[in-house]
Amino acid sequence: MYTQAIDLPNQDPDARKGEAQAPDNPDYQAQFDATLERGDFIEPKDWMPEGYRKTLVRQISQHAHSEIVGMLPEGNWITRAPTLKRKAILLAKVQDEGGHGLYLYAAAETLGVSRDALIEALHSGKAKYSSIFNYPTLTWADIGAIGWLVDGAAIMNQIPLTRCSYGPYARAMIRICKEESFHQRQGFDLLLTMMRGTPQQRAMVQDAVNRWWWPVLMMFGPHDGASTHGEQSARWGIKRISNDDLRQKFVDATVPQARVLGVTLPDPQLRWNEARGHWDFGPIDWQEFWNVVNGHGPCARERIAERVKAHEDGAWVREAALAYARKRIAAKGTPSPSTGWGEGEARSAKHEVRISGAA
Amino acid sequence: MSRAAANRAKPDPHIEYLLRLADSPLILGQRLSEWCGHAPVLEEDLALANTALDLIGQARLLLTHAGAQEGAGRDEDQLAFLRSEREFRSCTLVELPNGDFARTVLRNFLFSAYQLPLWEGLLASRDAQLAAIAAKSLKEARYHLRHAADWVVRLGAGTEESHRRMHAALDYLWPFTAELFAGDAVEEAAAAAGVGVTGSSLQTRWEATVLPVLQEAGLSAPARTPFLSQGKLGVHSEHMGHLLAEMQTMQRAYPGARW
């Protein structure tokens, strides 16, 4: 989802650190293939083809970057949320997104790449993030649209990933999915409240839907024919459902929801196809898609600039924390006693004595 | 005149006191939420958001309670979004711009060190609802204090640059702490009624918490000056107008709308 399965040049963020991996060996390859065949998991340190590892690093880190960058368009409205309840909900949601980024960076790091290297790749433009976050949040209704449509689309992709072949990624996705459904529900609830409100509020919702609908459909990536990664990723158990199939599933799920809301989806060609058993929809403007993916979206520069600024402005903080930790180690000190809450060892001395002294 | 207008004309000290308790966490929560997506490291984005959520939660409970006490039909949102600047009872300390991370964590430290004895004192309040809110808020304040104190020490005793910034933050914020302990009729009345505690009764505990941490951070408290901010009396700094304009904009632009 936030990966859009696109192949772009100069995109390899990952500097392989640490020990050299065992050379490609037919036995290891056979074991690897057999593991995938069984539907079993590959775990960190297991032998894996370099292509599998690289694809995962790219996909997982792109997903992580998307969560982090995604904090910005929504964060834009926290200070202006119209009620205290909505403010708290939005803050919790954005906090969750930061957390999701964290789980995903953690998963990517199990593949031998550091978070700093991944962040460097994002800031330099080498690594991508979901283009949906290059669109501006112009009204409060946009916040609802993001929850309902953007998170709705994300959930479509994330659920199959909970069965991805790489253990840490699958486990991160399970954790994320548990938290994600609140995100979509609060967005829908926000819009429903507005649609039951004043004419101005209803117009605001319709305007937001008009602006977000097509970019959301583009989140699912290029048509299957135009996507270069699909087959290999499918064989590796990384991508289980095709772009077009996911996009269709999303449209089918969302049309009835739009009806409940009372909004019109901005597609004059949207029509139920009885023979197919699906909703037909109009053509996507792929020119816009590639423009945005290639960095020409409305907010692309601002989003990256904000992330770069936060990182650079924070450098002295990170350095100071490290300097302090090193000073304490050098002094062989223990954590600060003045605040009075030293965390203990995992097993206390008292506990040890009791065990060894047991009758 | 309406009940609300009558209350504004001759404020009930109990409600005044509740608004003071509510408004400071509200405004500080608003300031901290500005950090979202901009913290020095992802883990701190989550920590700051967590603190902001706790504070906004405290404010919501207290505002709802104040509105109920007032009995004029004002709920948490009407109080938060429709009062004018002069009606806000938050201390000036919390409305100041976040500044850099040093100033932000130092303010969190100074404020949560004040909230700790405050909530402890309010556990015995005759206002049962207030006592219950205090019990919940105390746990949160303890955690905020621990986290902020750890940062004050790490930044104060980290690098030369972090020390310099922490020193500047302390110089800037310290004068605004005097207001926390300055007494007045509202607090006297609340204490006399067994409902609240006076700020002055908290000062010794506050200093006992704050000074050792500052020392460990390699910092020393500036000398006291005659400066006394008056946010809790409704007389704020130039920063409050901008903060409220942003916070209240939606409700002002769409009067009566439900969200």
Added chain:
Amino acid sequence: MDRNEWPLWEVFIRSRSGLDHKHCGSLHAPDARMALQNARDIYTRRMEGVSIWVVRSDQIHASDPEAKPEMFDPAEDKIYRHPTFYKLPPEVDHM
């Protein structure tokens, strides 16, 4: 590892008393105290924990996956270690 990056820590959470600590992910922190606090904010927002352990990732020693056969296969054929190996009369099968 970059000398200027915060170290990586692995996080283990006990979600309820009576259960083991379970590995749930990792985070970066400058020291153990911060790691514990960050773990609380990241991994227990929905009341998923009563106890947190953090361990620096470079302090974890792991078995070699390539040695899986010698490490773990011998346990496979000692099935008499498992209770289900023993077929007992139904009257006493609840043991």
